[in-house]
Amino acid sequence: MPKLRDLQAGFAEVVLAGRFDALAPYLPADAIPPEDRLAIYRNTARAVMTEALRLTFPAVERLVGRDFFAMAAARFVRQAPPDTADLAEYGVALPDFLAHLPEAAPIPYLADVARFEWALHQAATAEDAPSLDADALGAVAAEDQPMITFIPHPSVRLLELATPADAVADAVLAGDDRAMAAIDLAAGPRRLVLHRGATGVCAEQCDADAFAFARALFAGATLAGLVDAAPAAAGTLLAGHLASGRIAGYALQTQTGEP
Amino acid sequence: MRQETSRAQAPIPAVAGIGLRFPHHRAVREDRPAIGWLEVHPENYLGGGAAIACLEAVRRDYPVSLHGVGLSLGSVDGLDPRHLDRLAALVSRIEPGLVSEHVSFSTAGGTYLADLLPLPMTEEALETVCRNVEVMQTRLRRQVLVENPSSYVRYVASTIPEWEFMAAVATRTGCGILCDVNNICVSAANHGFDAYHYLAALPAAAVGELHVAGHALRELGGGRQIRIDDHGSAVSAEVWALLAAAVARFGRRPTLVEWDNAIPALDVLLAEAAQADTILSRERDHAQAA
Structure with missing residues (x-):
């Protein structure tokens, strides 16, 4: 029987990296493949994290477009996932991530827009x-x-x-x-x-x-x-x-x- | 001298309430619709500014329930002490009638995974949940309710039926149960168990709140389907029927209508709450007739 810690670590692999094989051995075989079941969780988590970033960085999204933003967010989530359930605190590292994102190079002010929006967001939600x-x-x-x-x-x-x-x-x-x-x-x-x-x-x-x-x-x-x-x-x-x-x-x- | 309070009484009445979400903040604050109570996710109100100001304003007129989605009661790592402290501060500030969380996990190794992830129904998971519920109740100095999950996977390792798992958490920790009948409906269809049997197995005295919501049916091809607990549509007839059975079994309880995706106009949500109230009233009529 897998330890709960191993199973929870496996779920983190599923959610953050799409590594369905990390958990598939723990699931029974039935008519619906484990990947189809696990993809529901991966997709929900990614959508929630992306939406949190979208709410904090609306001008960044407007500048790059919805699809580009979703691509960048997916990469960012994998590189720097949230460490708190208060997603209003998620995104401090996005400006520097964008500054080093090769595909964002044509918009040299993009990281600064993100820095501005992060400061706005912090001011709006501070104690x-x-x-x-x-x-x-x-x-x-x-x-x-x-x-x-x-x-x-x-x-x-x-x-x-x-x-x-x-x-x-x-x-x-x-x-x-x-x-x-x-x-x-x-x-x-x-x-x-x-x-x-x-x-x-x-x-x-x-x-x-x-x-x-x-x-x-x-x-x-x-x-x-x-x-x-x-x-x-x-x-x-x-x-x-x-x-x-x-x-x-x-x-x-x-x-x-x-x- | 006793300090007069300008707040609505804290206890959550055994009538329908609605989940308060950001698109309805202004309408609820300004129009004060006739609804018995409101429930919010505390994770949306942990900071300062406009959100908490709105919650404090509506709290003057309505009983409020705090329904957490981020404490991760099933986490083998234990509860995040900072998150728990911030929740405790919000509880002190809002004085909610009910505080609840989910029987699931959402953090692993210090990372928040942004979903209510399913636990294996094992003795280890049961001990973990009970340990964390006790920490939560001790820190908040109150009883909390724990909600049964909806899920899309089962584990080979599971040995305890979910309804027994829920009852055991309540028995071992003294917490109450938030019985989400939509979750039972979703999981029963996904895993092939009897939703009515689930209701019959829960300890009625422990059930302190009911939830209903909409869910989606996803076709996977080859005649295979899976139900998705997306809170993105009206409550189905199947779930309303299950609510009626729950009310008949447990008696009248505070009953929440949740709608979190594709959020409709407030009137639509209020109409759903009226439907829940009709079901709750029927049980009152039955009780009076008996």
Whole structure:
């Protein structure tokens, strides 16, 4: 009698690799061949995983077409199957997979579109948290204020792309050929700050300085450090992040190691 | 001071409910159709954002049942502790009337295989399921229901009839049974057993919920057929008849209409639920007459 562990490993071979022979010896012979029975499971699992990717990467699918997407998804599923039953978490590796997929080479911005859609998806499904009311900072004693650090809202994502993939995604999902034609693919890097606000996910484009500020802010830089790095702009930039709801809380950095 | 709750009462009434799926979120939230209760897959609500916000909104008006599809109660590797923790957090947040899972496995070696895969009906599998059900019930601090599977394969190694396997899980762990009559119909046709015998063999007191759904008939050539549990069509006359037999055997139970593929307009789903309610009412009339 096969051990349950062996049988379950065999089913993984059936589902992921279509290796029906991994399980066929465990099934009785009858009028319907084991391959026909096992194919039902393989096809269902593949359809569920592909649909999960399709829901997260709709612009990628629109760019390559349904059949190409299904082909790429089948290969991706075999290479990087999900490790959790929460399929909303499945797909983090798809952008890099697409970047190395030979058949996708004619669309050099495809992986960036996938990176943008993954960030959008993460922002949309991140844990809920209240945003910090800026007035709460007034409770911090003046001498402690330089040591304030800010806790990002769980939905905040920073994204730097080599191509204007966000514009491509917007245009292709809107079916707007004129907007698509107007995109300058050589326009240089795009720097985006994404978060989920009251009305949904927002992706705000910013310049190099504002992006560097956001990076430092959400990496836990102190208020003093932020002001030192951008003396003229720090107040405005910080106020913008607070007003947008991108900050969930604050903490005071302890001066450990000092007398 | 006692905190007033603005939620519908938690217990799931012994009437028809529907599976709430994304295409109907807005309609259910805004129109509040007359339906006894709603059931959702917790795997669709483990994160934050719009989905859980909708579930919390409808929870104010309806009792809700959480019907898991990803915990993999039959997995020899045990339960994924992170998944179980996230499920526990959702249970705390939603306060569902029922929590259920499937007698099947869906993970192997840390990989999620995205389907409810059939277990061999062996003592090893029975011990595995019972061990995992106990872990689930301990973590959630409540009784759960486990659903009988539909399947397309049997194993040479199987030694226990499925109905005995289900009854044993309930007896050994104290869990309840979610009796999916569509699954019984599908598996009975695929494997050649008597669906009514299956119903007769289940312990009535353990059955806490019933499911109905549509299934497909696939022709394989040469006169061979297999039934596919695709939840993609209306409930068949055969399954309605089996539901009537289940209600006669177990009494009135919360009864869910599931429809997961080619999801129709909400009105179509509500009409199916009304059909289930008619069958449940007939049993009430019988009981009163007796």
